[in-house]
Amino acid sequence: MKIFKEGEKSKGPCSKCKKIRPTTFKVSSVPFSSGRGIVNDILVTVCDHCRAVVSIPQQSTPRIREALNSKKHSIEVRVPIQLLDILLLASDQFGMGHPDQLKDSLLRYYIALAESDKKISVELKNFSDSEMAAGSGQRLSLKVNEVIYQKFAKVIERTKLSKTQVIKGLILQINEDILQKRVKKRIEELEKVMWAAA
Amino acid sequence: MGFKKVKLRIVECLKGQRVHHDVSRLGNINEKNLFLVGEISSEEVIDLLNRTRGHEYIKSQHHWDKSLEVHIFKPRKENVKWYIKCYFIEPNVWFISVHR
Numbered sequence: 001m002k003i004f005k006e007g008e009k010s011k012g013p014c015s016k017c018k019k020i021r022p023t024t025f026k027v028s029s030v031p032f033s034s035g036r037g038i039v040n041d042i043l044v045t046v047c048d049h050c051r052a053v054v055s056i057p058q059q060s061t062p063r064i065r066e067a068l069n070s071k072k073h074s075i076e077v078r079v080p081i082q083l084l085d086i087l088l089l090a091s092d093q094f095g096m097g098h099p100d101q102l103k104d105s106l107l108r109y110y111i112a113l114a115e116s117d118k119k120i121s122v123e124l125k126n127f128s129d130s131e132m133a134a135g136s137g138q139r140l141s142l143k144v145n146e147v148i149y150q151k152f153a154k155v156i157e158r159t160k161l162s163k164t165q166v167i168k169g170l171i172l173q174i175n176e177d178i179l180q181k182r183v184k185k186r187i188e189e190l191e192k193v194m195w196a197a198a
Numbered sequence: 199m200g201f202k203k204v205k206l207r208i209v210e211c212l213k214g215q216r217v218h219h220d221v222s223r224l225g226n227i228n229e230k231n232l233f234l235v236g237e238i239s240s241e242e243v244i245d246l247l248n249r250t251r252g253h254e255y256i257k258s259q260h261h262w263d264k265s266l267e268v269h270i271f272k273p274r275k276e277n278v279k280w281y282i283k284c285y286f287i288e289p290n291v292w293f294i295s296v297h298r
Contacts, residue, residue, distance in 0.1 A: 001215045012287060015223055019264045020287065033226040047216070053225040055292065056234060058217035064227060065236030 004043060004057045012054040014047040022048040022056070030056070032068075039067040046149035073149040075142040077164040080135025083171045090178040093187075094194045097118065105197035108148050109190065110170045121159050124169030127176075128161060133168040201255050204269050205247050208284065211291035212240045218292045233296035243296060246280050249273040260285060268294070 004010075004025050015022040022047035030053060031038045043059040044053045048068045056064075091099035091106050127133060144152065155166055177183045178190070211217055219234040221227065232238050237294065250273040260266035271282040283294040 001213075003215070010214070010290075012218065012292070013220075013260070013263055013266070015262075016225075020263060033222045033224070033225045033228050033230075036229075039227065044221075053221050054218060055218040057226065058215055058240070061234060061236045063233065068229075068235055070213075167250070 001180060004045065005061060010045055012045055012047075014050060014052055014054050016050050016052040017047060019049075021050075021054070024048055025057070028053060037067065042070055056183075069146040071146055072143050073146070075144060075149075075152065075167065077140050077161060077167045078136035079138055079140050079164070079168055080090050080133070081138050081170070082132065082135075083168060084138050084140065086175045088181065089175055090174050093178055094191055096194055102194055102197060104142055105173060105194060106190070107142055107167070108144060109168060109193055110174055111144070111152050111155065114155045114166075114173075118158075120173060121155060123173060124155070124159050124166060125161060126169075127172035128165035128169040128174065132172060132175075135166075136164075142167075199267075201252055204255075205250070205269055207286065208269075208291050209244050211286075211289075215240075215242060218287075218290050220292060220294045228295065230297050231292055231293060231295045232298070237275040238296065243282065246270060246275060246282060247275045247295075250282075263278055 003021065006025050008025045010023045010025065011020055012023045013019070013063055014023075025043055026046050027041050028042045028044045028046065029038050030042060030044060042063045043057060044060070045055045045057070046052065049095050058125065088099045088104040091102040091143065094102065096102065114124065152163070152166070156163060177186045218229055225257055227234065229235055233243055250271040254272045254290075256270045258268045258270060260268050266285045268283060268285045271280075272297050273280050273282075278298055280296070282297070285292050285294070
């Protein structure tokens, strides 16, 4: 896989000169065409003749994506205390400490899982209607990026549940997988995620 | 280069990350290019290219450099029509846009 380096030479079509020109890879800050902001310090090629930005290599895409997704959303719901306890207990199963911090990663993982796995989406309704899900004494606030927020919105759309019902359903799915049935495959996969999040 | 060879060459460039993206006329990031902004991955672009049939592909000329042959693919995936526009300045592929 090719990784371009700062200072490397190339060539490309400079739209300012309207010619194929020799170019050099440089670090530059480039605005979005919509005017919604600027991405700082990405690798681009610049025209050796007029210094205009000619192209952006694919390796700069993660930085652009990060700049686009830096906006955080907050998912705010009220749940009964037993559901918060389930989240903390499940997070504590991984023996990494800080269950309060890890519970957010656990929930984000399950949002992504529910979006990709239709079976889990179906289960959410049953879980959210269960006796265990009844109540609303505690506030739960989850910060997510744009990508996770869009996945959450898709789960809501697919299940026709409210955001509170979806979160309650996800917590009870976590209860089922991690505390009750102890699904080995899921726990092993989550362990890696939790180490990354710890 | 014919349709099949063009597709193969683009896939080779994608796998080797020999990929450039055009900037807008003002030198800005073109957000409509979903590949540039990371909304779709190289693997997804390869999948779209593999879905493209001969009648969904045309060639044209670059708007100011007539020596550059521009390749346009218009595949369909899950009832969504995609548009992929690119050209080669060897050894790299240059994407003008990948959008729905």
